[in-house]
Amino acid sequence: MLMYNKQKKKKRETVTIKGNRILISVAFLGSAGPIRFVAYEGDLVANVIDTALKCYAREGRLPVLGSDFNDFLFYCPMVGPEALSPWEAIGSLGARNFMLCEKPEEEEKKKVEEEDSGRSSFPINGARKRSFRAWINKSFSLKVTTH
Structure with missing residues (x-):
């Protein structure tokens, strides 16, 4: 106790x-x-x-x-x-x-480092993902045409 x-x-x-x-x-x-x-x-x-x-x-x-x-x-x-x-x-x-x-400072530092190293600011994989997303969005968008 x-x-x-x-x-x-x-x-x-x-x-x-x-x-x-x-x-x-x-x-x-x-x-x-x-x-x-x-x-x-x-x-x-x-x-x-x-x-x-x-x-x-x-x-x-x-x-x-x-x-x-x-x-x-x-x-x-x-x-x-x-x-x-x-x-x-x-x-x-x-x-x-x-x-x-x-x-936000970390992203800016990464961009400056990439520009200094001579690489492009968009990696190849990122560019492919963006184009793939755009293709998916375009193909799935419902377009209704009127006469």
């Missing part, structure tokens, strides 16, 4: 350190709708991004995103246009709705 009370007391202390629980809504750029989950006010933005990406992948949503939180920017429309720092507490903002976007 004594051991049970000590364990219960430790659980209470950890909950009070993290703070209150809040319902967070994270919208993903290009996805159908937001993901909602419960987080503590003391959780870091990096942990919230990681949790959101795991929930997104678990639900099988599209477009498929990576799992590294360093590849994403976390915005709060109520706070301002700047991305949030991954090391600040999520509850310090006073907001509950957020937006998660991929970092």
Whole structure:
């Protein structure tokens, strides 16, 4: 009985350190709708991004995103246009709705590296996929002609 009370007391202390629980809504750029989950006010933005990406992948949503939180920017429309720092507490903002976007800098760096190396910006396989998609779309489009 004594051991049970000590364990219960430790659980209470950890909950009070993290703070209150809040319902967070994270919208993903290009996805159908937001993901909602419960987080503590003391959780870091990096942990919230990681949790959101795991929930997104678990639900099988599209477009498929990576799992590294360093590849994403976390915005709060109520706070301002700047991305949030991954090391600040999520509850310090006073907001509950957020937006998660991929970092665009990586794509620009890849394009610059490809241009510097002398290769074309469109790989052969990508060009084939695009032409194949165009062919499929053209062949399946229903054209009704009127007389």
